[in-house]
Amino acid sequence: MADWYTTFANSGVGTTITKQLGLPRPVELRRYEPGQPLLPGPVVVGSAGQGRLRDTVTAVLRDAGVTVQSPVTADGGTDGEKLGAVVLDATGLTGPADLAGAHDFLAPALERLRSSGRVLVLADPPAAAGSPARAAARQAVDGLVRSIAKELRGGSTANAVFVPEGAEESLAAPLRFFLSGRSAYVDGQLLTxxxxxxxxxxxxxxPLAGKVAVVTGAARGIGAAIAEVLSRDGAHVVAVDVPAAGEQLARVANAIGGTAVALDITAEDAGPRLVQQLVARHGGVDVVVHNAGITRDKLLVNMDAARWNSVMAVNLQAQLDITQALLDAEGALKPGARIVCVSSQSGIAGNRGQTNYAASKAGVIGMVRAWAPEFAERDATINAVAPGFIVTEMTAKMPFGTREIGSRINSLQQGGLPVDVAETIAWLSQPASAGVNGQTVRVCGQSLLGA
Structure with a gap:
């Protein structure tokens, strides 16, 4: 499904009407298509402070066929060509005075940013600053990036990556992701x-050629999109959903050449049964996407135990149980395994009438953070994605006013698509994303709700 207003606003009649009425006109976002270049224009790379990543960034971009320009060119230039992206190396900041370099580089460069452009700031983690002045300068990157993201127009995004010393080799995959069309609906986010x-x-x-990937809740909506994108990227997908959704699940699996498994993930023996099948038929699993989720909304004072317990069972306890079963069974998780858990913006910001759902999705974030060290010891990773307002058949049934408000209160002024969530999950599932662990990435267009 598409965001109807975005489609209308970019049509001939819609463009005229929105201009006359002074209505917002969100652009159609640049989304990934196989074979397309990383960026539709050149990149300018600059620094603030004693940056140590500029050469690394330049090498990755040139290997990807991107033209890299100097900051001098960004200030006016000679040919006036619009920039596909702006990358600031802000590692090495020693105090607030160094932040002037960020302003001096970014201000002229952003003026040349094209529609659906990308801004990416690289910095050292504030937690490892060692002094209040360094910590202040590094933490300032947070406010800088989130504010830039709210100032950009035309479908452009701004994000930041904190790169500790020693983690330079982990940068290439996040760099390509945040600059590509895969990150179309990821905006105002900070990753360590x-x-x-x-x-x-x-x-x-x-990137997933030869991998086996499990996706729960795969029969429809976001789950089906995840299965399709993982398959497109080369994985054999084991699509899991409840027996009642068996017919639709089979259609999804057949369309991508995958395997359908009808399973109630809340059953007491669900984890061992799934593990046994994965080991017997596929020799284990490389990627597990915990996508299955339900809502049973009521105000807390009106919520019965059945609503509370069912949401916790599907959204949180099943993820814990299946992951633990995979960890306990020898050979179930293949070397370099990736676990990706679907949380929600509601788990970060909360939502009226969704105390059970929000609590379960916040629990997912805590689970991921706590398990990350153990997964690192296994040379594996566990991460989460937190979708915002995603246009699906379910949201189409919402009251018109609620639906429109939900889809517009973000910096991109539109709802995301299931493929936006799927692209982020597929990136986290790649072997090259080994340096991303214990993180939660919001796919919400920089929603104005929550952190």
Whole structure:
């Protein structure tokens, strides 16, 4: 499904009407298509402070076929060509005075940013600053990036990656993701990397070739989109959903050449049964996407135990149980395994009438954070995505006013699509994303609700 207002606002008649009435006109976002270049224009790379990543960034971009310009060119330039992206290396900040360099580089560069452009700021983690002045300068990047994201127009986004010393080799995959069309609906986000063994020369077209991926809740909506994107990227997908959704599940699995497994993930033996099948038929699993989720909304004072317990069972306890079963069974998780858990913006910001749902999705974030060290010891990763307002058949049934408000209160002024969530999950599932662990990435267009 598409965001009807975005489609209308960009049509011939819609453009005229929205201009006359002074209505917002969200643009159609640049989304990933296989074979497309990383960026539709050149990149300018600059620094603030004693940056240590500029050469690394330049090398990755040139390997991807991107033209890299100097900051001098960004200030006016000679040919006036619009920029596909702006990358600021802000590592090495020692105090607030160094932040002037960020302003001096970004202000002229942003004026040349094209529609659906990308802004990416790289910095050292504030937690490892060692002094109040350094911590202040590094934390300032947070406010800088979130504010830039709210100032950009035309479908452009701004994000930041904190890169500790020693984690430089982990940067290539996040750099490509945040600059590509895969991150179309990821805006105003901050990610912290860790040191990891990253494979050299990853396959950009089929990064999951030869991998086995499990997706729960795969029969429809976001789950079906996840299955499709993982398959497109080369994985054999084991699509899981409740027996009642068996017919639709089979259609999804057949369309991508995958395997359908009808399973109630809340059953006491669901984890062992799934593990047994994965080991017997596939020799284990490389990627597990915990997508299955339900809502049973009521104000807390009116909520019965059945509503509370069912949401907790599907959204949180099943993820815990199945993941633990995979960890306990020898050979179930293949080397370099990836677990991706679907949380929600509601788990970060809360939502009226969704105390059970919000609590369960916040619990997912806590689970991911707590398990990250154990997964790192196994050379594996566990992360979460937190979707915002995503246009699906379910949201189409909402009251018109509620639906429109929900889809517009973000910096991109539109609802996301299931493929936006799927692209982020597929990126976290790649072998090259080994340096991303214990993180939660919001796919919400920089929603104005929550952190």
């Amino acid at each position: 990397l860790s040191a990891a063994d990253v494979p050299a020369n990853p396959d950009e077209e089929k």
